[in-house]
Amino acid sequence: MKSSVITFPGSNCDRDMDVALTKFGFKNKMVWHNDQELPKSDLIVLPGGFSYGDYLRCGSMASKSKIMHSVINFAKSGGLVMGICNGFQILVESGLVPGVLLRNKYLQFICKNVHVKVDNKENTFFKNLDKKVLELHIAHNEGNYFCTNDQLKEIEDNNQIAIYYCDQNGNTNDQINPNGSIKNIAGIFNKEKNVLGMMPHPERMIDESLSGEDGSIFFKNLLNNIK
């Protein structure tokens, strides 16, 4: 399976994503933001980091970069696109997924392990996942997901919420919400469910010596689903 990771100026999880994808069997290519064309890929990843220094708004300038025209076309034609952290912010800014990401509720950068509940498995990203709760890692300053009530209704009606912040048993409540996201939303799909944006970093949880191994479960499952 072929994947491509886009490097924007200021991306800093591009290498980590490359390491993770390669580890679990993807043939990965790094793609420069100023390129026009995407290599042939089964999966495009927009990695975490601080593209354009988060200046103006997180993800806004990167969403206008040359390669994004191709990424948007790829997504519209049904290709799998995943944005992690700053990649999620870029997806939001480019209109590929609904809503916005505001500053964290307590106005602080947060770096820690969190649990997320996977509710919706009727999609290529989470199909056949045998765990309902994953332990992943967050590291962000602007992960507070927000949308209008109308949007929320539409998102819920279309089953677009991918993952929720929860406790280790899968309960979602305000206390466990790390950043103030509406409905504890940690990740969201587009209508067609071929585009996924999420704040947690599965690529930081890929072996037992790191913060945990649930990232491995995610990637292995993803690879099997694409095959």
Add this chain to the structure above:
Amino acid sequence: MLVNETIAIEHGLKSDEYKKICKLLKRTPNITELGIFSAMWNEHCSYKSSRIHLKKLHTKGKKVIQGPGENAGVIDIEDGDAIVFKIESHNHPSFIEPYQGAATGVGGIMRDVFTMGARPIANLNSIHFGSTQHKKTKNLLRGVVHGIGGYGNCMGVPTIAGQTSFDRSYNGNILVNAMTLGLVKKDKIFYSKAAGLNKPVIYVGSKTGRDGIHGASMASASFDEKIEEKKPTVQVGDPFTEKLLLEACLELMSGDSIIAIQDMGAAGLTSSSIEMASKGNLGIEINLNKVPCRETKMTPYEIMLSESQERMLIVLESGKEEIAKKIFDKWNLDFAVIGKTTNTKNIELFFDNKQVANIPVNTLVENSPMYDRKWKKSKLPKKNKIDKATFKSLKIKDTLKKILSSPNVCSKEWIWQQYDHTVMGDTIQKPGGDSGVVRVHKTEKAIAATVDSSATYCWAHPLTGGKQVVCETWRNLISVGAKPIAVTNCLNFGSPEKEENMGEFVECVQGISEACKYLDYPVVSGNVSFYNETKDIGIKPTPTIGGVGLIKDYKKMITMDFKETDNIVLVIGKTEGHIDQSLLSRIILNENNGPPPEVNLFNEKNNGLTLLNLIEKNFIISAHDVSLGGIITAISKMCIKGEKGIQIKKPKFLINEIEYFFAEDQGRYLIEINPKDFKEVCKILDKNSVHYDEIGKIIDKDMIIDQKTKLTIDELKSYNTNWLKSYLV
């Protein structure tokens, strides 16, 4: 503008220093030249008060590839890999403007590391604030933490360990010391020594603005009530540009275009150009009209003294300009050929087709002032006599509660959760352990790093304190299973013009040197920060030591959390019951006098190496060094982290319980071992003449000291974690 002595004094020069400049030049300098002299001859850049003593540091060792004198130190970690590392202070700017001061401190130290060709792989910091009651402390703490995170997080370099302390002596002068480690191939290290004639001198990175002019001079003076006026001397950081600069430099470094490279840190273009020329024994000619400026009508004086961040100066191989330019264009960074190397051994500056400065390089460097300042030796204070009734009146539980929740012991999670500590995917020991540990990417090896200081001990007796700090870092590395290799030091002191302060400096340096030499643990880089005082009140002497060690097989790394019920816990090293200068003495008994605990270098080395041997043999299940707050504080942290309890055995010693539990004797560790290994472990300890006590057995829950004294893990946790959060909310 005509230069005279008054103007020179306004630039921070002394009257006789000005006279020396005129004599060296055989004329009166112009204003640009005076600016350059003041920048090169201030304490921050010239080390004029410290040089004579720094020579005594122990800096040599088998693993040392580059000692002090370069942008950073370099050590060999085998297989052709090397670690580049250094610590640096950014105290003065952080007090004036905490966010930008701390942020640019982090940016500056990372630049020092990637200038040498290394990719930064870990950041650490040691930050010190005034009393928690002082009106400025909260805002300074918030600003500094925010600034460190703001810069390091954006760069994508994990912040893996640190130290935060509070003491009244920092009320008017906080300390912000930032440390970075980078990884490089041994044969791809870059240095700042220029070579060859007529080689192009290249300016890359951000444009030059008026920020930070006289920053280094500001850092070489004490504060008074007018410090707010000094805000314009603080630089403004742009981590995004630095990230681009990092990637662009590493890309250029993968080829063979660079002869020498130097970042523009303190004193900007002045010190970087002069440093490269001086090391290469060459001259440099610069056309200042070519320097990319972000503001209009900047004068030669301003261009030379600006401390705008994220800039580099490179001496390139002739004919490589196009290759280099292409890389910097790709990363959207400024690139300009601004001059060339010459054989004049002078620095010659041109502006609007006129020569605006012409100074022999050696007058700025070798002929810079050096002082052997007067210093006062300090006496070892007398031991306090604490009567037994005092100890009897103390309840262990209450005392422990106070200590665990005291500002200098409590959990600093609120701070390090704001730092990205997992980016790069190799952090295998997060902040909150004895050392931070990162794997050497795609290898079995890992690097452990720690940063420590003990201002109270240094204040009580500088010689002992200096030794103690080195040993503390050594223990922190051993506790995670790393073989200590080398250190970097950041020497934060008051005014060197006062005999007491100078004495503290001289004796701390002596202590550091003795310990480093004995432990074969050389100093490879560092910096000195004097004049940490406001209105004549100086800080406690605070040498900060950053220690670095190697774990050959990262799977053998040790953590401090208790792991298995029924395992045995031993104390390694002897507990004599030293209470003076301990946390118990200071915050419970309100006694601030007395000597710090004695440092026995033989025991330190013997205990440490024996423990490493036990780790190598897979006997050690968890380990933690005993420091502030003594044995019981260390045990509490192991319980909290492992969510396990312990049944403590009463000591069978002549000293009483309180002394046993809270004393801060040095050279001690706590270790967890499996009961089946008990005999073998004791045999090895006995054979190596290492003193040990069996202190208890791990149980499922609760810390049980005796029938009357029982604490749940949740209690311990809440004492330890709540203070900082509630202080800052």
